[in-house]
Amino acid sequence: MLKESQIRDINLAPKGEQKLSWVQKFMPILNQIKDKFSAEQPFAGKKVVICLHLEAKTGYLAQVIKAGGAEVTVVASNPLSTQDDVVAALVQNGIRAYAWHGATDAEYHQHLKLALETEPNLIIDDGGDLVSLLHGEYQHLIPAVTGSCEETTTGLIRLRSMEKTGVLKIPVVAVNDAYMKYLFDNRYGTGQSVWDAITNTTNLVVAGKNVVVVGYGWCGKGVALRAKGLGARVIVTEIDPIKANEAILDGFEVLPMQKAAALGDFFITVTGNKAVIRKEHFSVMADGAILANAGHFDVEISKPDLKELAVSVRTVKPNVEEFVLQDGRKLFLLAEGRLVNLASGNGHPVEIMDLSFGIQALSLAYLEKNREQLRPGVIPVPTEIDQGVARLRLEALGRQIDELTPEQKQYLNDWAM
Incomplete structure (x- = not known):
């Protein structure tokens, strides 16, 4: 029953x-x-x-x-x-x-x-x-x-x-x-909703800050595009040489994570993989760095590593956890490392x-x-x-588009023309 x-x-x-x-x-x-x-x-x-x-x-x-x-x-x-x-x-x-x-x-x-x-x-x-x-x-x-x-x-x-x-x-x-999914949902949807959630949760300015986007798939493209529109300097980390080249041609800096970690004010993960930000990266981050995940599972930012490095952990405001490291630096994790645009926003x-x-x-x-x-x-x-x-x-x-004429259809389908 x-x-x-x-x-x-x-x-x-x-x-x-x-x-x-x-x-x-x-x-x-x-x-x-x-x-x-x-x-x-x-x-x-x-x-x-x-x-x-x-x-x-x-x-x-x-x-x-x-x-x-x-x-x-x-x-x-x-x-x-x-x-x-x-x-x-x-x-x-x-x-x-x-x-x-x-x-x-x-x-x-x-x-x-x-x-x-x-x-x-x-x-x-x-x-x-x-x-x-x-x-x-x-x-x-x-x-x-x-x-x-x-x-x-x-x-x-x-x-x-x-x-x-x-x-x-x-x-x-x-x-x-589907084209109508990843071209729009992943790029424009993720791009807007991630930054809506981050800015509403932290109430911090983005303009003039260094934003590290971890992964340059369609979601990463959207997050980077919106960060640029908000006035940030964008750094992309990637494992795919083709996507890295694309990020460079889109006007973004491309660095390995270890170098980017020392420069970022905001970090957003969008890879679908685990531990893409981990112990060695936390160790060089600036005091006050903001960590957010826009991938599906809460494994992209290594929470076990973050907890191991921290001497204290507390919630400082809704959906913001403060991790105080041994040297006094404070790192802030949004929405428990879960999908930030939904766990800390309206999607x-x-x-x-x-x-x-x-x-x-x-x-x-x-x-x-x-x-x-x-x-x-x-x-x-x-x-x-x-x-x-x-x-x-x-x-x-209320928009209309053109249609091929019979002559155009024939031209496209006849290899001998």
């Missing part, structure tokens, strides 16, 4: 309803998809589990999937990004939930288990925790799972490792790799997530529609979905 929702307080629902109403107004793509799903009922009789950061934008995605006929369960992909009022509003509107803000590691994993025990047919995941658990303790549920959609770079790294070793037993749509702008969640919703419908043809493995977002979301966005903006 399924357990009822496990949430903080159902009485918070009215405040959550206000948040959901606000984001809906600025998500025209999802609004159009909701109308389509309501009419076509692509998920009729299906169980869907959504494992994402549980805030208002995600909440509206869950409502859109429910409008398509699904029985929806939501569970948190990060315990510090859960907004209890939004979760309460979802439960009040017929969506099951297992999540609350500040869940312990044990509670977080128990919530994931409870979500899987609903026996889902379709999954939306963020970071790969749910799909990984499915392939571990809950393998017996795999035959009923049509497939999953993965939101993040970190999740796809894990899933491609599973695929390479022959472990992955379901098809997974690489939503993160990506609404319009940006409208693009990403439009792809999620349509990719989930694609999985269900093509369930007989798809095979296990990581698969790309179909071009028609990527292009379709782009066109929906242009329509929402």
Whole structure:
């Protein structure tokens, strides 16, 4: 027998309803998809589990999937990004939930288990925790799972490792790799939301400071671009020579982490890897350096090393921990080293997530529609979905673009011309 929702307080629902109403107004793509799903009922009789950061934008995605006929369960992909009022509003509107803000590691994993025990047919995941658990303790549920959609770079790294070793037993749509996802969500969404969170949390000026961006993927590009716009001097650290060259041509300094560590005022990690800032780097940082992570898991800034070096640790204001080192220097870690833009902020702008969640919703419908043809493995977002979301966005903006003439189409397709 399924357990009822496990949430903080159902009485918070009215405040959550206000948040959901606000984001809906600025998500025209999802609004159009909701109308389509309501009419076509692509998920009729299906169980869907959504494992994402549980805030208002995600909440509206869950409502859109429910409008398509699904029985929806939501569970948190990060315990510090859960907004209890939004979760309460979802439960009040017929969506099951297992999540609350500040869940312990044990509670977080128990919530994931409870979500899987609903026996889902379709999954939306963020970071790969749910799909990984499915392939571990809950393998017996795999035959009923049509497939999953993965939101993040970190999740796809894990899933491609599973695929390479022959472990992955379901098809997974690489939503993160869609052009309309990484060109906009990863770059502009991460760029704005990271700095919104850092400046709101610290109330410090960015202009004139040295910002070290660790990793120059699409998220790193966005963080560096916004830091430059705020007046910072930007230093990039990289392991990829091509990305390092790109950063140089974009106008940024490129240094190894050991040299950058001595120069930075703000450090933002966006690599998807572990311990990219560690003991030897903390040892040369300036007094007052700010440490923030914008990668999915809280492993990029080595908290064990930081605690080992510290003679005292205390919370000096919400989402700011002070680590006093033996020589008296103080380093400040934001949001426990978790995803700063969600654990210490409101996440990506609404319009940006409208693009990403439009792809999620349509990719989930694609999985269900093509369930007989798809095979296990990581698969790309179909071009028609990527292009379709782009066109929906242009329509929402009231913008038009050109189309090829028949002569132009022929010219592009005839090698002999």
